[in-house]
Amino acid sequence: MKTENWLPETFTVEMDVYFDSDNPNMAYEIYFLSELNKYNEATHGMFWDPIIISPEGVRFKTFGSNAAELEATGTKNQWRHVSIAFNKRSMKVYLDQHRLINIPNVTGKPVNLKIKSDRRIEGNAMVKNVFIAEGGKKLYDQVLATGKIVTYGVKFDPSKAVIRPESVGTLNGIVKLMQEQPDLHFSVDGHTDTDGDDASNLKLSQQRAEAVKTYLVSQGIAESRLKAKGQGETKPLDKGTSAEAKANNRRVEFVKI
Template sequence: MKRIIFILSIILLMAIPAESQSLKKMGNKLKQTTSKEAEQQVNKTIDDAFNKSGDQAQTNNDKVNETASTATANTGATQELWTKYDFVPGDTVIFEDLLANEQNGEFPSKWDLKTGNVEIAELNGESVINFPSTKNSEIVPLMKEKGDYLPEKFTIEFDAYFTEFCTKFEIKLYDVVNQQKNPDLPRIIISPKDIFIYNKGKTTFDENKNYPYWQHIAISFNIRSLKIYFGEERITNIPNLGGNPSGFSILASQCHEGNAALIKNIRIAKGSMNLYDRVMTDGKFITNGIRFDVGKATLRPESMGVINQIYKLMSEHADLSFSVEGHTDSDGNEAANQKLSEERAASVKKALVEKGIAADRLSTSGLGESQPIDTNNTPEGKANNRRVEFIKI
């Protein structure tokens, strides 16, 4: 019996990668166990088999599921954790990449490469941009405008995957492929425990050591001032950045071989929303900053920046009441989009009521894909059409 278990253990261990990630990519296999490691693990497996009653060994699939649960735990944060989040994205999306229809192992189609190697990979069934080497790789978004495409007010958002304490992402606020270097614009280094801006200093914060995990990163620029958010916390607030941002570049690498550095859900938007002025001038305001899970009416945590601002507005102006209208892009079935838009409007109202706004100050309706404000032929246009409108009543 012991000999049979020994043989089966060897076969099992040869099939398990040393890194229990579900990252799958072409031409870049996960590190396998060495022969010495395999021998040690076989001995441990045999001892465990005889010392424990029943078969308690965890299968490879169990390990994958455990990693997936850990990796997505942060994105499942409830909106209660984001009650002080005050980031509001720009009015109009000028670049968005949700990595739809990308091919695993290929270079991401909406980006250009400055240096290194970047590819599409898959993590837990979702496409991601992978920086697959310990050497730095740097990419820039493919924009229609090759000159200065960042206005005096803009926001940048993306989700970053942190696998260990030394995982870092470097941001430059100019396009390293298509624009000249601007020495007045400092480099921005984002890590799991601090944000460092060259010539401006470093801000540290409590490190989440529950690696690996996704974290939402948000950058807001308003004429001169720069704010950077790490998850729900505003970490950096610089009154005068000292330079004119003109583009966006992102650089990263694996800190140690096999420990992935990934990004997804990248969005650049222009403009700045002053809710009260917009309501008084236009009788309504439009936001694409209220986000939902794909195909669902479940609010994503980063939506709380806008919802918190609306709650503040309605608390300070008791005479304001709104009709909350949900809109979708044209992807999918028209009837399903209509139903989804109604459910999303109801979710927004529910969030505001739970914060303390009287229910009778809010009505809801859904208009599906029937009233686009932009084209449905580009990702950016679809992002602008997926919106929530607050109509003063």
């Protein structure tokens, strides 16, 4: 993305990156400045440097750490989910469910996006499911404005209702909202794309909605405040057939009831 200043002042970037090598130097570099020859310290501040993603940890300048749980899984044949949240001045970076960077006051403004890997290191570099969203509205503001929260951060194993670890951040945000707003009740609605037959998709979406409800209850939310409803492929947000359209339709919604 080379268009200057296309990132808003509050945004999130998510992606999945693959590590197929035992080489500990294998890493991805995420730049918020695509052309270093255009660097201006007053404008770009700290963002001369990239966010460096390894199989076990994250680094940005002098910030960052490794996660022992990720180290235990090894470095070979591993997908990792990267989440970066930028809010005017603060930046948080997650690797799977682990928050490994939390900088409350970042100098400089991210302006665009570049993802880089070192081709001198043996191993295949693969990136998928890149998702960029403008932020700004708090969850409760979304409920007041639209009557629901549409999320893409709740991930499941393919064709299953098993919630993946990288979903914890999104789900815990819903838990916190419901703790702060004790009168709030939600229908957890699961949605699928059009791959597969209608009946199977409806069943899978119901199972996934139930799995999310079960997680919220396990975190202390009263079951009486929640319902689970599978919508299958019946309510697409995007009626196209491209991979992007299908990704837009795979979602979990929290609908106020």
